[in-house]
Amino acid sequence: MSSHHFVREKQEPALIIANGQECSDELLGQLLEWNPYVVVLDNAIYRVMEKGIKPDIWMGDFDTDHDFQSIADRIYPLEIVHTPDQIKTDLEKALDLLVERGYPAANIVWATGRRADHTITNITNLVRHKHQIKTVIFDDYSRIFPLPASFEKWYPAGTPLSLIPVGTVEGIRTEGLKYELAGESLTIGYRTGSSNEAAKDGIVRITVEKGDLLLMECHD
Known part of the structure; x- marks a missing residue:
């Protein structure tokens, strides 16, 4: 190979x-x-x-x-x-x-x-x-990577995107997702952003105020 x-x-x-x-x-x-x-x-x-x-x-x-x-x-x-x-x-x-x-x-x-x-x-x-x-x-x-404090990328509509916190992540804001977050927190084991998706063809933006957030681009 x-x-x-x-x-x-x-x-x-x-x-x-x-x-x-x-x-x-x-x-x-x-x-x-x-x-x-x-x-x-x-x-x-x-x-x-x-x-x-x-x-x-x-x-x-x-x-x-x-x-x-x-x-x-x-x-x-x-x-x-x-x-x-x-x-x-x-x-x-x-x-x-x-x-x-x-x-x-x-x-x-x-x-x-x-x-x-x-x-x-x-x-x-x-x-x-x-x-x-x-x-x-x-x-x-899957394609899995940690997010910086500010992230943006173009995705086709319907692309599965999961936001998985490591510990607690605060102040998460998103644009372009089907289920938007507006300054909210996620905590592993209690609330995660699993099985979200791109709402339409276009840029998805994610910002984080505090904590470590993973993005998982997944497909079946």
Whole structure:
């Protein structure tokens, strides 16, 4: 599906491949098409190798046994980064590394599905890095990203859009949604903005006074 990459100017988003449910090869191929810097997390390395993808970095806590030399021989050059810190998830540590190396954006796949605890953690932890790096989680049904204080984008009428707070988010105002919010608050577990949609073809605007809000562009 992919050979080693030639673009190194950090103009395109890096690609992080986590270890959850695989997305379609079509979606993965689209994300690889821009020759991104590819970071693979822990045991996902074996599924990545089966697909013929040659990552630039393989990182994780490596709490299971691996034949590092054999893998390094199959994927050359490959930077192997051991991150034994158990306080952060592998995805958080990958984002830390990309921030440190000056990447402005990262696309993330295989971060949802399989284990629900990993899915929830991966999605909600995006907000920790929102001021340092632009991040988007992709799967076959969703595109998920943290919103800045002010956001606008053109959407076709009927596009499903869910506003999911991480904790409590205050002062949410929207324009262009079927169910508008006018300075209201959302709190995870009590009230969310799930299953809203674009009211018509045009710009949707969302502003937030305080808190961390995720936007999920979803389809069935």
